[in-house]
Amino acid sequence: MTRIIDGNEIADGIRAELRASVETLRDAGVQPRLATVLMSDDGASETYVSMKQAACDELGIDGRHHEIDPDAPADELFERIDALNADPAVHGILVQLPLPDHVEKRRVLGRIDPTKDVDGFHPENVGRLVAGDARFKPCTPHGVQRILAAEGIETEGKDAVVVGRSDIVGKPMANLLVQYGDGGNATTTVCHSRTDDLKAKTRRADILVAAAGVPEMIDGDMIREGATVIDVGITRVDADTEKGYELVGDVDFESAKEKADAITPVPGGVGPLTIAMLMYNSVKATGIQSDVAVELP
Numbered sequence: 001m002t003r004i005i006d007g008n009e010i011a012d013g014i015r016a017e018l019r020a021s022v023e024t025l026r027d028a029g030v031q032p033r034l035a036t037v038l039m040s041d042d043g044a045s046e047t048y049v050s051m052k053q054a055a056c057d058e059l060g061i062d063g064r065h066h067e068i069d070p071d072a073p074a075d076e077l078f079e080r081i082d083a084l085n086a087d088p089a090v091h092g093i094l095v096q097l098p099l100p101d102h103v104e105k106r107r108v109l110g111r112i113d114p115t116k117d118v119d120g121f122h123p124e125n126v127g128r129l130v131a132g133d134a135r136f137k138p139c140t141p142h143g144v145q146r147i148l149a150a151e152g153i154e155t156e157g158k159d160a161v162v163v164g165r166s167d168i169v170g171k172p173m174a175n176l177l178v179q180y181g182d183g184g185n186a187t188t189t190v191c192h193s194r195t196d197d198l199k200a201k202t203r204r205a206d207i208l209v210a211a212a213g214v215p216e217m218i219d220g221d222m223i224r225e226g227a228t229v230i231d232v233g234i235t236r237v238d239a240d241t242e243k244g245y246e247l248v249g250d251v252d253f254e255s256a257k258e259k260a261d262a263i264t265p266v267p268g269g270v271g272p273l274t275i276a277m278l279m280y281n282s283v284k285a286t287g288i289q290s291d292v293a294v295e296l297p
């Protein structure tokens with residue numbers, strides 16, 4: 001029987017443990033605070049930011065939301081980041097992506113204080129991850145590692161194939177899978193839109209991570225019998241539902257589940273872990289900045 005992995009359940013477990021870490025900080029007189037910054041009027045981005053704020057509320061983290069007009073000059077965003085960097089009561093800063101075209105993403109990510117960079121996208125944090133000395137693991141790949149661990153899926157010696165090479169998922173995911181240690185030691189292949197004969201590569205995967213952002217591009221025919229399939233893609237497609245859309249993963253779930261031993265659904269798979277690991281990084285950031293020793297799950 002194919003196991004359908006319940007991401008909400010795994011995320012709930014992590015959040016329950018994080019609540020105790022937040023308590024430790026509060027008992028020491030430190031109130032964890034996460035600033036989210038949205039410079040977009042995209043509906044999906046608004047939804048994600050409000051989910052992050054709701055997760056903060058649930059854990060006792062003070063979530064402060066900041067909005068910047070998407071038509072404002074980039075300097076307005078930079079000044080806001082500078083102010084948040086300088087505020088000792090703010091421990092984590094998340095600038096929601098994507099940003100408007102006139103705002104250079106690289107300049108934004110490089111401007112956030114690396115000790116407050118809960119996304120782990122600052123070049124210093126990327127470098128530390130690659131060097132095997134991660135400070136903040138990027139939330140989605142970290143969440144995928146937690147799913148594999150929770151499901152007892154060994155990565156050591158396995159063939160892992162990541163489809164997608166984005167800075168926020170594909171590249172850090174591949175890096176984590178190839179690192180020495182728990183959740184790593186996999187033989188890792190990174191595929192992308194220009195990969196020749198993609199199917200030949202994905203079919204070799206014991207662990208397949210689909211993170212290309214192309215709805216249903218991976219079907220059962222591309223999956224090895226008995227594989228673990230992790231679907232990171234979440235695309236909104238117009239549909240005749242209450243919200244006017246539905247969420248579609250990068251994996252064609254119906255055909256994939258015929259081949260996979262374990263598979264994550266969309267929604268209810270990786271998405272909830274992304275938010276849980278953002279909370280994890282926010283607690284970690286608070287510990288680093290306040291010099292309070294906190295146990296992390």
Ligand SMILES: Nc1nc(=O)c2c([nH]1)NC[C@@H]1CN(c3ccc(C(=O)N[C@@H](CCC(=O)O)C(=O)O)cc3)C=[N+]21
Pocket residue numbers: 047048051094095096097098119139234247266267268269270271272273274275
């Ligand atoms: N600086 C930055 N950091 C991010 O971490 C970041 C970002 N920008 N931009 C956009 C992506 C996307 N992302 C998601 C988080 C949670 C769900 C999630 O929880 N999804 C639910 C369903 C959500 C729904 O109903 O729409 C699920 O899969 O079950 C999805 C996507 C974080 N991102």
